[in-house]
Amino acid sequence: MEDPSSKNILRSSALLQYIFETSAYPKEHEQLKQLREATIQKYEKMSVMNVAVDEAQFLSILLKVMNAKKTIEIGVFTGYSLLATALALPPDGKITAIDVDRKSYEIGLPFIQKAGVDHKIHFIQSDALSALQHLVDDKQEGSFDYAFVDADKDKFIKYHELLLKLVKKGGIIAYDNTLWFGTVALSESEGSGIEDVVWQRRKPAIEFNNYITNDTRVESTLLSIGDGVTLCRCL
Numbered sequence: 537m538e539d540p541s542s543k544n545i546l547r548s549s550a551l552l553q554y555i556f557e558t559s560a561y562p563k564e565h566e567q568l569k570q571l572r573e574a575t576i577q578k579y580e581k582m583s584v585m586n587v588a589v590d591e592a593q594f595l596s597i598l599l600k601v602m603n604a605k606k607t608i609e610i611g612v613f614t615g616y617s618l619l620a621t622a623l624a625l626p627p628d629g630k631i632t633a634i635d636v637d638r639k640s641y642e643i644g645l646p647f648i649q650k651a652g653v654d655h656k657i658h659f660i661q662s663d664a665l666s667a668l669q670h671l672v673d674d675k676q677e678g679s680f681d682y683a684f685v686d687a688d689k690d691k692f693i694k695y696h697e698l699l700l701k702l703v704k705k706g707g708i709i710a711y712d713n714t715l716w717f718g719t720v721a722l723s724e725s726e727g728s729g730i731e732d733v734v735w736q737r738r739k740p741a742i743e744f745n746n747y748i749t750n751d752t753r754v755e756s757t758l759l760s761i762g763d764g765v766t767l768c769r770c771l
């Protein structure tokens with residue numbers, strides 16, 4: 537890996553800079569920019585948790601093409617992907633946004649409010665598995681158009697099983713970080729020099745990718761944007 541501190545899968549920093557400076561940043565919504573900058577100021581290195589700007593723009597176009605109205609977000613942090621989703625949904629769109637941590641969400645909330653889309657968000661402070669199970673118990677099966685999953689990677693398979701109940705046929709489930717800093721392509725012996733916290737999560741990412749490849753209930757593709765995004769279309 538050339539730059540383990542970079543969560544973007546594109547290994548040419550010149551090309552990455554080109555994409556960001558000529559395409560992504562010029563079209564970034566002002567409140568997304570301010571939220572991103574506030575996150576960097578508050579969280580410094582941890583701000584890498586926000587999804588990449590070009591990835592958010594791609595998902596935003598996808599949501600509009602789909603005419604998505606009712607969505608789920610698992611893993612909010614300061615809300616970069618959440619605000620991008622809220623901006624992409626129609627005025628009566630609704631996002632059920634789940635995170636165990638409310639404090640980070642509150643850092644991003646003023647920018648979501650300034651963008652005028654906070655009315656679309658129902659934030660639930662909870663462990664995602666129990667919140668999803670609650671939606672199933674609440675008879676919301678098959679009612680969501682789209683889900684974006686960006687929380688604890690070792691639970692992706694469990695999230696997938698619950699989301700298959702909640703997202704309608706033809707709907708999309710998007711999973712973030714499925715190339716996990718590029719480590720999924722490395723062998724067991726190539727981990728030296730990679731931070732423990734990164735290396736430990738490589739295995740669940742590989743297991744999840746294999747699980748999706750063998751899952752005949754979804755059509756899927758693994759995109760090399762951001763840190764890798766897997767799109768599943770529910771059949």
Ligand SMILES: C[S@@+](CC[C@H](N)C(=O)[O-])C[C@H]1O[C@@H](n2cnc3c(N)ncnc32)[C@H](O)[C@@H]1O
Pocket residue numbers: 585586587610611612613614615616617618634635636637640662663664665686687688
């Ligand atoms: C990578 S960040 C999400 C970044 C966000 N999508 C963005 O673009 O800013 C992951 C988030 O998942 C949350 N999280 C981790 N485990 C969770 C769980 N079991 N249930 C709910 N949220 C969880 C963390 O609190 C953290 O805010």
